[in-house]
Amino acid sequence: MNVELVHIHKSFGVVHANNDISISIKSGVIQGILGENGAGKSTLMKVLSGFIQADSGDILLDGKAVRINTPSDAIRHGIGMLHQDPLDFPPMKIVDNMLIGHDGGLFPNRREVSKSLKELQAQFGFNLDPETYVDSLTVGERQQLEILRLLWLGARVLILDEPTTGISASQKEKLFETLKKLAEQGMVIIFVSHKLEDVEGLCHKIAVFRQGSLVGETAPPYNTDNLVEMMFGKVISLDEKTRLENCEPAMEISNLSIEDNRIQIRNANLTVNCGEVIGLAGMEGSGQRQFLRALAGLMRPVGGDLRLSGKRLTGKPYHSFQDAGISYVPASRMEEGLIPGLSITEHFILSEDQSGFFIDREKAVTISRERINTFNIKGEPVTRVEALSGGNQQRALLAMLRTPLRLLLLEHPTRGLDIESSIWIWSQLKDRCKQKTCIVFISADLEEVLHYSDRILVFYNGKVSQPLDAAATTVDQLGQLIGGKGFQC
Amino acid sequence: MDNNTLVGLAGILASAAPVVFAAIGETITERAGITNLSINGLILLTAMAGFATSVTTGSLLLGFLVGALIGAFVSLIVAFSSIALKQSQVAVGFVLALMSRDLSYFLGNPYMGLSGPRVPSLPIPVLADIPVVGVLFFRQDILVYSSYILIAVAYIFVFKTRPGLMLQGIGEQPATAYVRGANVNRLRYIYTIIGGALVGLAGPMYSLSVKVGWKGTITGLDGIGWIALAITIFGGWNPLRAAFGAYLFVLLQWLGLVLQPSLPNIPSQVLQVAPFPLMILTLLLVNLGNSEWVDRTLAGLPEEVRRLIAKVLRAMRTTPPAALGIPFENE
Ligand SMILES: Nc1ncnc2c1ncn2[C@@H]1O[C@H](COP(=O)(O)OP(=O)(O)OP(=O)(O)O)[C@@H](O)[C@H]1O
Numbered sequence: 001m002n003v004e005l006v007h008i009h010k011s012f013g014v015v016h017a018n019n020d021i022s023i024s025i026k027s028g029v030i031q032g033i034l035g036e037n038g039a040g041k042s043t044l045m046k047v048l049s050g051f052i053q054a055d056s057g058d059i060l061l062d063g064k065a066v067r068i069n070t071p072s073d074a075i076r077h078g079i080g081m082l083h084q085d086p087l088d089f090p091p092m093k094i095v096d097n098m099l100i101g102h103d104g105g106l107f108p109n110r111r112e113v114s115k116s117l118k119e120l121q122a123q124f125g126f127n128l129d130p131e132t133y134v135d136s137l138t139v140g141e142r143q144q145l146e147i148l149r150l151l152w153l154g155a156r157v158l159i160l161d162e163p164t165t166g167i168s169a170s171q172k173e174k175l176f177e178t179l180k181k182l183a184e185q186g187m188v189i190i191f192v193s194h195k196l197e198d199v200e201g202l203c204h205k206i207a208v209f210r211q212g213s214l215v216g217e218t219a220p221p222y223n224t225d226n227l228v229e230m231m232f233g234k235v236i237s238l239d240e241k242t243r244l245e246n247c248e249p250a251m252e253i254s255n256l257s258i259e260d261n262r263i264q265i266r267n268a269n270l271t272v273n274c275g276e277v278i279g280l281a282g283m284e285g286s287g288q289r290q291f292l293r294a295l296a297g298l299m300r301p302v303g304g305d306l307r308l309s310g311k312r313l314t315g316k317p318y319h320s321f322q323d324a325g326i327s328y329v330p331a332s333r334m335e336e337g338l339i340p341g342l343s344i345t346e347h348f349i350l351s352e353d354q355s356g357f358f359i360d361r362e363k364a365v366t367i368s369r370e371r372i373n374t375f376n377i378k379g380e381p382v383t384r385v386e387a388l389s390g391g392n393q394q395r396a397l398l399a400m401l402r403t404p405l406r407l408l409l410l411e412h413p414t415r416g417l418d419i420e421s422s423i424w425i426w427s428q429l430k431d432r433c434k435q436k437t438c439i440v441f442i443s444a445d446l447e448e449v450l451h452y453s454d455r456i457l458v459f460y461n462g463k464v465s466q467p468l469d470a471a472a473t474t475v476d477q478l479g480q481l482i483g484g485k486g487f488q489c
Numbered sequence: 490m491d492n493n494t495l496v497g498l499a500g501i502l503a504s505a506a507p508v509v510f511a512a513i514g515e516t517i518t519e520r521a522g523i524t525n526l527s528i529n530g531l532i533l534l535t536a537m538a539g540f541a542t543s544v545t546t547g548s549l550l551l552g553f554l555v556g557a558l559i560g561a562f563v564s565l566i567v568a569f570s571s572i573a574l575k576q577s578q579v580a581v582g583f584v585l586a587l588m589s590r591d592l593s594y595f596l597g598n599p600y601m602g603l604s605g606p607r608v609p610s611l612p613i614p615v616l617a618d619i620p621v622v623g624v625l626f627f628r629q630d631i632l633v634y635s636s637y638i639l640i641a642v643a644y645i646f647v648f649k650t651r652p653g654l655m656l657q658g659i660g661e662q663p664a665t666a667y668v669r670g671a672n673v674n675r676l677r678y679i680y681t682i683i684g685g686a687l688v689g690l691a692g693p694m695y696s697l698s699v700k701v702g703w704k705g706t707i708t709g710l711d712g713i714g715w716i717a718l719a720i721t722i723f724g725g726w727n728p729l730r731a732a733f734g735a736y737l738f739v740l741l742q743w744l745g746l747v748l749q750p751s752l753p754n755i756p757s758q759v760l761q762v763a764p765f766p767l768m769i770l771t772l773l774l775v776n777l778g779n780s781e782w783v784d785r786t787l788a789g790l791p792e793e794v795r796r797l798i799a800k801v802l803r804a805m806r807t808t809p810p811a812a813l814g815i816p817f818e819n820e
């Protein structure tokens with residue numbers, strides 16, 4: 001099926017998210033879409049998949065104009081979209097998850113569904129048991145499930161919006177293989193991502209967006225510097241790997257044991273020096289999150305000791321950790337980090353130590369204007385946080401952190417952010433290190449872990465490795481360890 | 490088993506029928522993501538209205554019809570205020586619960602103590618003559634038979650049919666259900682109304698069969714609705730388990746009555762009221778596994794014992810539909 005988008009316009013209030021976008025994709029093509037945060041990529045994908053309607057413009061499928069008003073219209077026309085957070089039903093069985101929204105008689109035939117699922121899986125080498133529950137799958141497997149479901153419903157166009165953020169390296173390989181196979185069968189694949197190497201390796205052509213407009217399209221061979229310049233309108237060079245002189249030990253973790261109903265960590269030991277960056281690597285759910293939350297005081301360890309500059313914090317409530325100078329920036333920005341419905345200014349007010357009872361609005365607005373400038377947030381003091389793009393939400397979270405800080409704990413600090421924002425965020429974090437803050441962070445991006453950490457802890461199924469020197473470790477070594485190969489603890 | 494016990498047990502099945510209707514009605518509503526807190530008052534109001542209708546018209550059928558209609562209407566108010574007006578389901582439901590109760594006492598005054606029609610018993614030929622089973626299950630009235638059918642139909646609908654899966658979907662992940670083609674809010678209206686109508690049948694089931702008549706504040710129905718809400722949780726939003734909870738509750742009530750003569754030291758009020766706290770206690774027990782301190786206490790036990798206890802706790806505990814009580818807006 002050939003897909004054409006013609007003169008698409010879409011505005012949200014004053015934001016022109018899609019400004020006269022025209023793009024044409026032939027059957028069998030993997031189309032890459034690149035662009036900075038807020039460039040309008042997701043907006044265009046949502047228009048094509050029926051989530052939102054364009055203000056004007058046409059969608060042509062095989063040359064015929066179609067109206068797509070809802071996501072179910074889209075799938076009826078053969079357009080399926082894979083969202084970054086899998087849209088499925090976690091507490092249900094895989095078969096039931098497949099059946100919801102599938103047309104047919106009152107009583108579905110589960111056995112037949114299982115059978116066709118197995119047949120589809122065989123084509124791509126997936127291995128999901130139809131009788132297991134969705135919430136027992138990894139993010140990567142849920143993605144596979146959703147692809148299978150869309151194919152089963154007859155999708156001929158597959159849209160993937162940042163599909164590689166939450167999945168392991170081997171799952172990514174498998175995903176790319178699958179996408180290539182589907183393209184060979186004549187499907188259209190649209191692939192949105194911030195990871196240049198992914199897009200370059202996979203796509204037959206790349207369209208670059210900037211501030212709502214289509215800047216241009218390129219075909220292989222790709223030139224990375226050229227792509228970056230198209231995305232940001234300027235050349236951006238990767239920052240130098242810097243290593244600060246560490247000073248005295250700050251956080252001492254001794255024999256820490258953590259337990260919840262999923263994972264057990266026994267006797268973890270680590271001493272973090274001030275100004276040091278520790279990266280936590282591992283497959284999702286290997287215990288690194290529990291470890292970080294225990295350091296934050298959000299989870300009570302079952303044994304062991306936590307000391308910050310000699311002061312014992314074990315068993316103290318969360319606010320004692322905060323008062324001691326520990327801050328935690330969670331991955332789920334909208335659920336734990338920010339409060340939907342409140343403006344940027346109101347967030348700053350909440351994060352400050354308040355002396356008076358009443359809010360000094362004017363002063364608050366002035367301060368938030370200042371911070372919006374220094375942190376380069378694309379938004380106004382009155383903008384509600386949920387209307388900010390992902391990168392800007394992350395900037396807002398960092399802008400809210402108190403100074404001085406002793407220990408900063410971050411989960412996926414740059415997930416979903418474009419290169420420029422990532423580099424910028426890390427420059428801010430490194431500035432904190434210069435002021436003797438130590439940083440412990442989780443990331444699924446191995447390059448990020450290697451590039452920014454001084455030392456690395458690898459987690460595998462609740463086991464914790466000895467600290468590795470980041471400078472002496474390669475991506476391959478790290479990948480092996482994460483997969484549990486050669487793991488000693 | 491002697492005949493008295495058998496008749497007693499058959500009586501439990503009969504008195505549990507309205508509780509079954511109320512708990513399954515609420516289960517269906519909550520599966521769709523809406524909490525209908527009004528059902529305690531609703532049962533009183535429909536008991537009174539159903540009785541009054543049947544006394545006035547002489548028609549049992551009309552009594553039940555009025556009950557279902559009132560149930561549907563009051564639930565429509567809950568649905569409308571939460572879906573269209575985005576108001577708190579708890580606040581609106583609670584106010585409606587109190588209002589319906591007071592309304593039933595006030596409007597029911599003229600019908601206090603009147604004698605009215607009663608749903609006749611309807612033994613099923615052949616089946617009724619089977620020893621034990623016949624007495625237990627098949628010498629009941631049509632309402633009790635309906636309660637068996639309701640349990641089966643509700644269970645099959647929720648777990649075995651396509652619309653039932655979508656019902657689970659809209660209560661679990663409405664955004665996903667929307668992408669899969671559901672008109673989430675319309676379905677929520679429909680299921681709240683259906684659930685409310687089922688609860689609305691529970692009232693007349695009391696006043697026209699289980700506890701015939703209307704006696705105002707001493708009718709003894711106040712509190713049943715709250716228990717039905719607890720049973721919904723106990724039942725893990727599963728019609729089968731909810732029915733089991735209903736039977737358990739009525740069994741406790743019956744035990745209270747039976748044991749009364751042999752426990753003269755305990756005031757009779759205590760035995761009458763006991764089933765309510767006992768039911769809540771069971772609810773707490775069932776969900777013990779959700780609490781963090783249990784996890785931590787268990788951590789000290791030997792590995793095998795802990796595994797076993799954790800497994801039992803996990804099998805018992807129930808988790809509500811993820812989107813229960815949360816309004817849905819598609820962007
Ligand atoms: N529902 C909405 N309401 C208001 N503004 C919106 C809405 N959705 C998107 N926007 C705005 O439209 C612009 C484009 O957003 P879009 O999500 O398409 O960006 P994107 O290219 O996908 O960015 P990212 O890489 O961060 O995902 C942004 O400025 C965003 O703030």
Ligand SMILES: [Mg+2]
Nearest residue numbers: 041042043161
């Ligand atoms: Mg996006």
